[in-house]
Amino acid sequence: MTQTKPMRAIILFDSRTSGGSTDKLIDSIGLALAEKGAYVEKAKCKTTGDYSFVDDFDVVIMGAPIYYLVVSSQLLGALIQSNLKKYLAGKKVALFLTCGSPELMANMLYLPQLKLNLAGCPILAEKIFAPQEISEPAVIGKFVDDVVNAYEKA
Numbered sequence: 001m002t003q004t005k006p007m008r009a010i011i012l013f014d015s016r017t018s019g020g021s022t023d024k025l026i027d028s029i030g031l032a033l034a035e036k037g038a039y040v041e042k043a044k045c046k047t048t049g050d051y052s053f054v055d056d057f058d059v060v061i062m063g064a065p066i067y068y069l070v071v072s073s074q075l076l077g078a079l080i081q082s083n084l085k086k087y088l089a090g091k092k093v094a095l096f097l098t099c100g101s102p103e104l105m106a107n108m109l110y111l112p113q114l115k116l117n118l119a120g121c122p123i124l125a126e127k128i129f130a131p132q133e134i135s136e137p138a139v140i141g142k143f144v145d146d147v148v149n150a151y152e153k154a
Helices: 021-035 050-057 075-079 085-087 103-109 111-115 137-153
Strands: 008-013 039-044 059-067 090-098 123-129
Touching: 008 075, 008 137, 021 039, 021 059, 039 075, 050 085, 059 075, 059 085, 059 111, 059 137, 075 085, 075 103, 075 111, 075 137, 090 111, 090 137, 103 111
Parallel strands: 008 039, 008 059, 059 090, 090 123
Antiparallel strands: none
């Protein structure tokens, strides 16, 4: 990273299983960001949580798995029912989903579920991770590079 002040990123996520594939992906994304010089924290979403802590971060990376054709309920619920949208105003955002559906279908059906709630937030990068990509360092590295490069240009 070329900026003098390290990027501060928070990964807001939902995952039904602790230690599952989405959790491992989140850890991999966080480690890759840290290797690029970013300060990274992660927080599991709650539908009615208080998200005032988001003010402390430059970039908000949001991710969740897809269950039954819908973005996992805690992340989507946080956008709709909590104060998260208020604290996302003007924040740079990156999105990822873990999904077994074909990428075209996922881009048309699932990412819009999040984007509808992110009006006014610049989206730095977005990625649908297929099951075989969740543990693929090159794919994770490309997503992280996209986030960092877009952040540096913004």
